[in-house]
Amino acid sequence: xxxxxxxxxxxxxxxxxxxxxxxxxxxxxxxxxxxxxxxxxxxxxxxxxxxxxxxxxxxxxxxxxxxxxxxxxxxxxxxxxxxxxxxxxxxxxxxxxxxxxxxxxxxxxxxxxxxxxxxxxxxxxxxxxxxxxxxxxxxxxxxxxxxxxxxxxxxxxxxxxxxxxxxxxxxxxxxxxxxxxxxxxxxxxxxxxxxxxxxxxxxxxxxxxxxxxxxxxxxxxxxxxxxxxxxxxxxxxxxxxxxxxxxxxxxxxxxxxxxxxxxxxxxxxxxxxxxxxxxxxxxxxxxxx
Numbered sequence: 001x002x003x004x005x006x007x008x009x010x011x012x013x014x015x016x017x018x019x020x021x022x023x024x025x026x027x028x029x030x031x032x033x034x035x036x037x038x039x040x041x042x043x044x045x046x047x048x049x050x051x052x053x054x055x056x057x058x059x060x061x062x063x064x065x066x067x068x069x070x071x072x073x074x075x076x077x078x079x080x081x082x083x084x085x086x087x088x089x090x091x092x093x094x095x096x097x098x099x100x101x102x103x104x105x106x107x108x109x110x111x112x113x114x115x116x117x118x119x120x121x122x123x124x125x126x127x128x129x130x131x132x133x134x135x136x137x138x139x140x141x142x143x144x145x146x147x148x149x150x151x152x153x154x155x156x157x158x159x160x161x162x163x164x165x166x167x168x169x170x171x172x173x174x175x176x177x178x179x180x181x182x183x184x185x186x187x188x189x190x191x192x193x194x195x196x197x198x199x200x201x202x203x204x205x206x207x208x209x210x211x212x213x214x215x216x217x218x219x220x221x222x223x224x225x226x227x228x229x230x231x232x233x234x235x236x237x238x239x240x241x242x243x244x245x246x247x248x249x250x251x252x253x254x255x256x257x258x259x260x261x262x263x264x265x266x267x268x269x270x271x272x273x274x275x276x277x278x279x280x281x282x283x284x285x286x287x288x289x
Contacts, residue, residue, distance in 0.1 A: 219247070
């Protein structure tokens with residue numbers, strides 16, 4: 001008998017669900033139900049300026065119509081700030097976080113001036129400018145109240161692992177066909193931002209805390225987040241959190257081959273429902289039974 005899976009669907013309530021969201025939710029729901037496990041719902045609503053109760057209500061209605069009921073109460077990231085601060089403080093106490101005073105313009109100019117900027121899956125990475133600040137200058141900027149983000153010191157994090165080689169288990173298929181046990185590449189996204197004054201903490205830190213708190217055993221999401229698994233596995237190790245397995249699925253695209261986005265109004269579940277589509281039609285369109 002299969003081990004019960006705890007899966008989750010974690011949309012951001014910043015707009016309507018589209019076919020890509022439906023695919024992720026249906027896969028995660030099926031994995032839970034087929035094993036007698038749990039399917040959890042989480043709202044990634046840290047961005048108060050863009051998230052709304054109206055969008056959340058629409059998401060709940062879409063999921064109910066689609067036929068993917070969730071187990072237990074909805075978890076909202078906006079209600080978990082204390083947990084995230086605790087995790088951020090734990091990393092700070094290990095000396096693995098540093099303040100970054102760079103604006104986006106500063107970073108763009110720094111990269112443009114470099115002969116060879118570090119590259120990630122989606123383009124140039126943060127070059128580590130503020131990691132190299134002299135301690136006295138860093139203290140002076142903090143004392144002056146200069147706005148800053150908090151970044152993970154990847155090199156320091158690797159040293160903290162003391163030679164441990166991390167892996168994560170991919171049960172689906174990454175963008176380049178990766179599957180099975182994947183060796184973690186800690187620096188694939190560079191010194192990622194873990195905290196900001198306006199949002200509190202970033203996606204990477206919040207999601208590893210959430211998955212641990214909710215005992216998620218299988219994370220199902222699009223292949224565009226495959227690189228994020230490397231960073232999140234690193235954070236799990238640094239914070240002593242359990243590591244779920246991952247299933248990254250191919251992205252749902254439109255007729256022109258573009259990945260669906262919330263701006264694609266004709267592909268939202270609400271629009272399809274108004275046009276007469278049924279939940280069975282959605283499953284067939286996505287290639288699911």
